[in-house]
Amino acid sequence: MSYREVYGAWKSDPESFWLDMCEGIEWEKKPSKALFTKKKPFYSWFDDGLVNTCWNAVDRHVNSGRGDQPAIIYDSPVTGVKSKITYSELLIQVSKVAGALVKLGVETGDRVVIYMPMIPEAVVAMLACNRMGAIHSVVFGGFASRELAVRIDDAQPKCILSASCGIEPNRLVTYKPLLDEAINLASSKPQSCLIFQRKECSAELIVGRDFDWKETVAAAEPIDCIPLPGNHPLYILYTSGTTGQPKGVIRPSGGHLVALNWTMKNFYGVEPGEVFWAASDVGWVVGHSYICYAPLIHGNTTVLYEGKPVGTPDAGAFWRVISENKVSTLFTAPTAFRAIKRDDPDAILLKNYDMSCFKTLFLAGERADPDTLYWAERNLKVPVIDHWWQTETGWPITGNPIGIEMLPIKHGSSFVPMPGYDIQILDTEGNELPRGQLGSITVKLPLPPGNFPTLWNADQRYIESYLDEFPGYYNTGDAGYMDENGYVYIMARTDDVINVAGHRLSTGGLEEVIASHPDVAECAVIGAADKLKGQIPMGFVCLNAGSEEKKEQVIPECIKLIREKIGPVAAFKQAVVVDRLPKTRSGKILRGTMVKIANGEEFNTPATIDDPVILDEITEKLATIGYPKV
Ligand code: COA
Ligand code: AMP
Numbered sequence: 001m002s003y004r005e006v007y008g009a010w011k012s013d014p015e016s017f018w019l020d021m022c023e024g025i026e027w028e029k030k031p032s033k034a035l036f037t038k039k040k041p042f043y044s045w046f047d048d049g050l051v052n053t054c055w056n057a058v059d060r061h062v063n064s065g066r067g068d069q070p071a072i073i074y075d076s077p078v079t080g081v082k083s084k085i086t087y088s089e090l091l092i093q094v095s096k097v098a099g100a101l102v103k104l105g106v107e108t109g110d111r112v113v114i115y116m117p118m119i120p121e122a123v124v125a126m127l128a129c130n131r132m133g134a135i136h137s138v139v140f141g142g143f144a145s146r147e148l149a150v151r152i153d154d155a156q157p158k159c160i161l162s163a164s165c166g167i168e169p170n171r172l173v174t175y176k177p178l179l180d181e182a183i184n185l186a187s188s189k190p191q192s193c194l195i196f197q198r199k200e201c202s203a204e205l206i207v208g209r210d211f212d213w214k215e216t217v218a219a220a221e222p223i224d225c226i227p228l229p230g231n232h233p234l235y236i237l238y239t240s241g242t243t244g245q246p247k248g249v250i251r252p253s254g255g256h257l258v259a260l261n262w263t264m265k266n267f268y269g270v271e272p273g274e275v276f277w278a279a280s281d282v283g284w285v286v287g288h289s290y291i292c293y294a295p296l297i298h299g300n301t302t303v304l305y306e307g308k309p310v311g312t313p314d315a316g317a318f319w320r321v322i323s324e325n326k327v328s329t330l331f332t333a334p335t336a337f338r339a340i341k342r343d344d345p346d347a348i349l350l351k352n353y354d355m356s357c358f359k360t361l362f363l364a365g366e367r368a369d370p371d372t373l374y375w376a377e378r379n380l381k382v383p384v385i386d387h388w389w390q391t392e393t394g395w396p397i398t399g400n401p402i403g404i405e406m407l408p409i410k411h412g413s414s415f416v417p418m419p420g421y422d423i424q425i426l427d428t429e430g431n432e433l434p435r436g437q438l439g440s441i442t443v444k445l446p447l448p449p450g451n452f453p454t455l456w457n458a459d460q461r462y463i464e465s466y467l468d469e470f471p472g473y474y475n476t477g478d479a480g481y482m483d484e485n486g487y488v489y490i491m492a493r494t495d496d497v498i499n500v501a502g503h504r505l506s507t508g509g510l511e512e513v514i515a516s517h518p519d520v521a522e523c524a525v526i527g528a529a530d531k532l533k534g535q536i537p538m539g540f541v542c543l544n545a546g547s548e549e550k551k552e553q554v555i556p557e558c559i560k561l562i563r564e565k566i567g568p569v570a571a572f573k574q575a576v577v578v579d580r581l582p583k584t585r586s587g588k589i590l591r592g593t594m595v596k597i598a599n600g601e602e603f604n605t606p607a608t609i610d611d612p613v614i615l616d617e618i619t620e621k622l623a624t625i626g627y628p629k630v
Helices: 003-012 014-024 053-066 087-103 120-131 145-155 175-185 213-219 253-266 285-297 317-325 334-343 370-380 459-467 507-515 548-565 591-598 613-624
Strands: 070-076 081-086 111-115 135-138 159-163 165-168 171-174 192-196 210-212 233-239 247-252 275-278 301-305 327-332 360-363 384-386 423-426 439-444 473-482 488-493 497-500 503-506 520-530 534-543 574-577
Touching (some): 003 014, 053 253, 053 285, 070 120, 087 120, 087 213, 111 175, 120 233, 135 145, 165 175, 171 175, 192 213, 233 253, 233 285, 247 253, 285 301, 327 334, 334 534, 459 473, 497 534, 520 548, 548 574
Parallel strands (some): 111 135, 111 159, 159 192, 327 360, 360 384
Antiparallel strands (some): 423 439, 473 488, 497 503, 520 534
16 A cells, blocks of 8 residues: 555544554453544543553563564663663563562552663663553653652652663763652652662662662562553653643553554564664653654564764764664664764764664654755665654654655655644644645644643643644644645744754743842743754843842853753753843744844844844844854
8 A cells, every 4th residue: 555545544534544553452452442532622542442551562572472582682882781681581570670569559550750761671660660550750861850850749659760870971970869859859759769770880778768679679579461441641751841840741551552553564664573773762752652662562672772872982883783783773863963974974984884784764853954864865875764753742743654655755854644643734823824835733633542632630731732722733833834745844843842952942941940040130042053953052141130240150050050950951051141132012032033143044123122232232142152143
């Protein structure tokens, strides 16, 4: 079947399409129907089925003869460790960790926060939670204690799984003090913490609350999978919104299983048994879907890489991992390739490796600039596929479904909608725009299986953030257009979210932290274009009357504050003090104009600006930190 036929089959009968796809999953009880609309607009899928994700990702492969196949390849240049865990070994580990959770008093439906580095135990922890019915919430290691505390308060976990440290190329990240501080800050206190001691650093345990991972797991009884309803939340993953309060995206079990399984063959074009590598982190949605769940659900071998694209030790690291482990498919963010290209522009290091195993490169997480695409295509000599999705959807909205059909490549586009996504480009009034015209990218409801049915503890926020603006449609928050062949072009965000090295950040959240500095009267943060990271946050700070003499110290203090409160992942390193912020006469900050000035783009002084002179001051101030004047 061609892509058009598959998409057409879905569109003409979505329910049958997804019920057919259920066949790829082992259910304890098959769902009687696909879509449940009773709680509209909170649509859900496969509610009356019974299923367990861990069973489908681990047990069933052991039962069907894949026991000796590596499930996880752990490749850690930062520790020098390379190891493999077969499906049979994974089953033992997961059953025991699930047993340990039960012993610690965790019950079906309880939340478990996972704050761990890129070690196999992080994947084991995710699967173990699901095995015994708990809902995990993984928090990325680059977030500081306060961010972790906010998530703890929202998810209210009974137990937290963590490790003594993470390893960044330039430093050891001691997780335990960060975790202790987060628990101190949070009002909701976990009953227990299970801590994996790494040999690089030993964490101090608090007697009665903290338990040693290895000892507790060794003493635990292995347990079997618990069948769960199709709409049981598999996990909550927090993502940035317009404020500092992150949004808890819920992932429903059944739809997630069905959709991810479908993508592996039809979208990524891989067969069970092949080695699939998503070079991301388990703390992000890419890590959830394509390091942990999808490859295992589909019987692939997944690579867990604890390193960077450059500097661990060099820009040939990705090629080494691919050739040593016979990786057929790599999925990463364009930033990683920009970093490699910057360090090794002629791809000299690539010549040291046999890349004959390598079939396809997939890029997502941020806009893939055509330069990077061309560079990757020219050097790797395989198809380079941009695709677009979000934490909220959990799997690709648009892309080139190479397992069905390799569509012609159009650089700058992230290809065509996948089955399940009826994309409409709307104007501000909600009218459908003609092909080629820029507007808000929306998806006609219901969203397909695996997409978030709502936000954790925040039904109203779900409606206000995503559904209110265009009734009957999910507002993706991205702007773009669709061409005459149905190819989608993602151009910008329509909200205050910026994308730094493929990481989604809220400028509103950064502003809240800067505004808490006692000398700051008001501030604005924008995303300025950056050659490596796509965007970087740039702050504009106005001081309180009387604070002028502290001008020199306020900026470094704000930078430190962001690192302490949000974490190093914010990569907030640049800000300037200005007398006033450019605003419209009604008081709206002209962020778009500030972005243009920072990016050295031509701009028209907005007619509504209250004082155009401020734009000159901004241009001058940015010039002092190396931004060229237009
Ligand atoms: N735990 C603790 N700190 C972390 C961390 C983690 N898991 N991950 C990153 N950090 C820290 C880094 O050490 C860095 O701190 P620093 O300011 O002290 O140097 C900061 O957060 C920013 O990290 P990062 O965005 O990784 O930038 P970098 O300059 O260290 O590396 C790249 C640049 C391009 C190599 C890196 O961004 C990269 O590999 N990007 C690939 C994109 C990607 O994986 N995106 C995920 C979504 S698909
Ligand atoms: P996240 O939820 O962190 O995965 O971030 C999702 C956001 O990243 C999207 O809403 C887009 O703004 C951006 N994004 C993801 N993939 C792409 C892509 N292929 N092209 C352009 N932007 C992308």
